[in-house]
Amino acid sequence: MNIFIYDSFLNQKKYDRLLARLETRITDLGLNGKISRLGPTRNVQEAVNNELKRGAKTIVSVGNDKTINQIINALAGSQVSLGIVPIGQANNDIAKSLGIESAEAACDILSARLLAKLDLGLANQTYFLSNVSINNQGTVIDMNKSYTIETAEKGLIYIFNLIHQQIKLPPKVKIMPNDGFLELVISTYGHKSFFTKQDHQSIFKIKKITIHNLKAQLLLDGSIALAVPAVITVAPKCLNVIVGKNKNF
Amino acid sequence: MFNKQNQGEALGEFETIIGPSVKVKGDFNGQGNIIVEGEVQGNLKTNGNLEVGEKAKITANVEAKEAKIGGEVAGNLKIKGFLEITATAKIFGDLETASLSIERGAVFNGKCLMTAGQTEIKKPSQEK
Numbered sequence: 001m002n003i004f005i006y007d008s009f010l011n012q013k014k015y016d017r018l019l020a021r022l023e024t025r026i027t028d029l030g031l032n033g034k035i036s037r038l039g040p041t042r043n044v045q046e047a048v049n050n051e052l053k054r055g056a057k058t059i060v061s062v063g064n065d066k067t068i069n070q071i072i073n074a075l076a077g078s079q080v081s082l083g084i085v086p087i088g089q090a091n092n093d094i095a096k097s098l099g100i101e102s103a104e105a106a107c108d109i110l111s112a113r114l115l116a117k118l119d120l121g122l123a124n125q126t127y128f129l130s131n132v133s134i135n136n137q138g139t140v141i142d143m144n145k146s147y148t149i150e151t152a153e154k155g156l157i158y159i160f161n162l163i164h165q166q167i168k169l170p171p172k173v174k175i176m177p178n179d180g181f182l183e184l185v186i187s188t189y190g191h192k193s194f195f196t197k198q199d200h201q202s203i204f205k206i207k208k209i210t211i212h213n214l215k216a217q218l219l220l221d222g223s224i225a226l227a228v229p230a231v232i233t234v235a236p237k238c239l240n241v242i243v244g245k246n247k248n249f
Numbered sequence: 250m251f252n253k254q255n256q257g258e259a260l261g262e263f264e265t266i267i268g269p270s271v272k273v274k275g276d277f278n279g280q281g282n283i284i285v286e287g288e289v290q291g292n293l294k295t296n297g298n299l300e301v302g303e304k305a306k307i308t309a310n311v312e313a314k315e316a317k318i319g320g321e322v323a324g325n326l327k328i329k330g331f332l333e334i335t336a337t338a339k340i341f342g343d344l345e346t347a348s349l350s351i352e353r354g355a356v357f358n359g360k361c362l363m364t365a366g367q368t369e370i371k372k373p374s375q376e377k
Binding site: 143146147148149150151152153155170172173174186188200201202203204205 | 268277
């Protein structure tokens, strides 16, 4: 059975027409299932756990990157597949990376059910699907105690599992979300166009890393803040995701 | 990696890029190809190929499959295959490699040991 989990922001009236259109398309494709709406009194963990107990086959995240992050934290390690329906263009980088460009396209992708078994990143006790980021000022990166990395210029530190489409990497570097590794990307400022200068990026393939910073916080999947120090590891192939043909890996 | 015979490999992917504003301290052990444009202090070892940029500064012993050096290296280099030293390179240390090319203008202060000859001599006696 398909369970559609609607994020709480979709309770706003302006989304009514879009959701009605979406539900019609889902019914036409024969994908209809149960709709579970999140709200101030109902969190994702509780909703997903209830549906897993009832034998859900697919949990579909209807919302944005934050919705996906919350759902994967309830779903990680389970055999139940994750479907994604992105609402709006902002904060939907994960869907775009997985080849899901719009809510309408997402319905066809759910119907085609092309499955990929992906890794997840784990920062302390919280999973992430795409990336974590932190300001590099005052950040100490400890790589398994074998070596340390220092940066001279201001910038951002990213740890990617799944790369955003808008982030440009050097041509000979490929980030795969199913290779059992994470990629540490240190991108330093100094140019107007951020992430476009190849020689200002440093890239390391990692499995485990510890990040310390006295002031800044980690941002998981662009939406969830997490205090440091944080130990970041990879959980290999622990999530089944329905992806589009145009996924970027 | 850098000769015509292995051109396919040259187009391969890089696992690690140490950018110009980054300093790595300690023992760095990689499995894939590495580009160094910044600073490395300690030891640098990889089973893949190594490319050291013009502005890079390495104060470390280096081990790699093949290498192209364009920057400054203070330490010993042990390369299993082909080592290319370009005009901008400055090497202060000993070399151990199977195949070597040094471009005019490069600085090299140290000893050089070519390993390919030795292994070729050993092989027939091992077969017997």
